[in-house]
Amino acid sequence: MEEESKVGCARPTGGPVGEPAEEKIEEQKEPLKKEAPEMIKVGQKAPDFVAPAYFNKNFIDVKLSNYLGKWVVLCFYPGDFTFV
Amino acid sequence: MSAVAVKYREFQKLDVEVLSMSIDSVFVHKMWNDHELSKMVEGGVPFPMLSDAGGKVGTVYGIYDEAAGVETRGRFIIDPDGVVQGFEVLTPPVGRNVSETLRQIQAFQLVRKSKGAEATPSGWKPGKKTLKPGPDLVGKVWETWKTDMAFE
Numbered sequence: 001m002e003e004e005s006k007v008g009c010a011r012p013t014g015g016p017v018g019e020p021a022e023e024k025i026e027e028q029k030e031p032l033k034k035e036a037p038e039m040i041k042v043g044q045k046a047p048d049f050v051a052p053a054y055f056n057k058n059f060i061d062v063k064l065s066n067y068l069g070k071w072v073v074l075c076f077y078p079g080d081f082t083f084v
Numbered sequence: 085m086s087a088v089a090v091k092y093r094e095f096q097k098l099d100v101e102v103l104s105m106s107i108d109s110v111f112v113h114k115m116w117n118d119h120e121l122s123k124m125v126e127g128g129v130p131f132p133m134l135s136d137a138g139g140k141v142g143t144v145y146g147i148y149d150e151a152a153g154v155e156t157r158g159r160f161i162i163d164p165d166g167v168v169q170g171f172e173v174l175t176p177p178v179g180r181n182v183s184e185t186l187r188q189i190q191a192f193q194l195v196r197k198s199k200g201a202e203a204t205p206s207g208w209k210p211g212k213k214t215l216k217p218g219p220d221l222v223g224k225v226w227e228t229w230k231t232d233m234a235f236e
Contacts, residue, residue, distance in 0.1 A: 011109045015140040039146040042170055046162045049141045051105065053132035054113040062103060062132050065166065071100040071189060072162040075180075076136075076147050076155040077085060080108040080116035084179040 005052055005061045012059065014051035046074070085133075086124040087182045092131060098189055102131040105142070106155055110135045147173055161189060163196065207234030 005012060040046070046064065053062045064072070085104055088095075095102050108116070113133040122128035134141075139155060142148030147158030157174040169192045174180060191204040194214065202214040215221065215229060 011111070011137060012135065013137040013140075014135070016144045040160070040168055040171060042168050044168060045166050046160060046168045047141075047144045048166075049144070051134040051136055051141060052110050053103075053134040054110040054117065055132035059110050060132065062134055064103075064162075067101055067103075067162075068166050069164050071098065071164060071193070072160075073088075073095065073100055073102050073185060073189070074145075074158075074160040074162060075085070075088060075102065075104045076142055076145070076158040077104065077106050078152075078154040078156065078176040079106050080112045081120065082176065084177060 003061050005059050007059050012052035012061075014049060014061065016047055016049045017063070018048040018065075046072075085129065086121050087179070089121065089125040089129045089131070091182050091186065094186055095189075098186070098193065100189055103134055104129070104131065105134040105136050107136055107139055107142070107153065109137065159185060161185070161192060163192065205229050205234065207236070212236070 048063070048065045050061055050063045053060050055062075064074075088102060088104070092102060106113075110133070113135060117128045117133065136142055136155065139148035139150070139153070142155040142158070143150075145158060145160065147156045148154075149156055154176070156176065157172075157178070157180060159172050159180055160168055161170045163169050170188055172180065172185075187209060190210050191208055194204060194210075195202060198214075201216060203217050204214055208214065213229065213233065215225065221228075
């Protein structure tokens with residue numbers, strides 16, 4: 001489910017994978033307003049991603065789609081060493 | 085996070101994997117686990133602590149606060165087909181209720197198992213009455229379900 005990642009000096013990063021949310025090709029009329037990112041909708045696919053992780057004393061890469069077939073709770077939080 | 089870690093076995097019993105994510109690097113995750121969380125939870129955090137530098141994943145999930153440069157308390161329940169069944173987002177100062185997350189998962193699992201034949205009314209807990217939506221139930225919920233049952 002996870003693969004161990006090589007740890008070098010660079011801070012490991014990840015990001016969304018797979019197809020980007022459909023890009024609408026629209027005629028550009030007005031100067032583009034910066035659109036607020038659209039919120040996830042229930043009943044739709046969770047966007048896939050790969051991210052480096054600390055797990056079980058190791059650094060690994062986690063890909064959400066590797067968890068298909070299981071229930072997943074994905075918890076974001078503001079930061080390590082915060083208080084709540 | 086420590087509250088989720090403490091309840092991890094209950095998540096496992098429900099066949100649920102937990103993934104936590106913040107903008108901190110995996111090195112900081114390790115330090116937080118080793119130096120603080122492992123003192124709150126025996127054995128430390130039992131699930132992967134993911135790093136989302138720059139909030140790229142958080143942005144796609146709509147919970148990255150660009151101004152503050154952090155992710156808000158977004159919690160997503162994802163089913164075995166990869167579909168988001170529910171989410172909750174709180175601002176940083178207020179923590180979540182792990183028991184409520186477990187309750188919601190149990191409800192979603194029941195609905196999935198029944199292939200949608202059953203629905204869980206407000207305040208439902210495992211073992212309590214479910215509703216079976218259909219033509220016969222239209223206008224008749226009041227006969228089988230009372231508002232008090234939401235708070236029992």
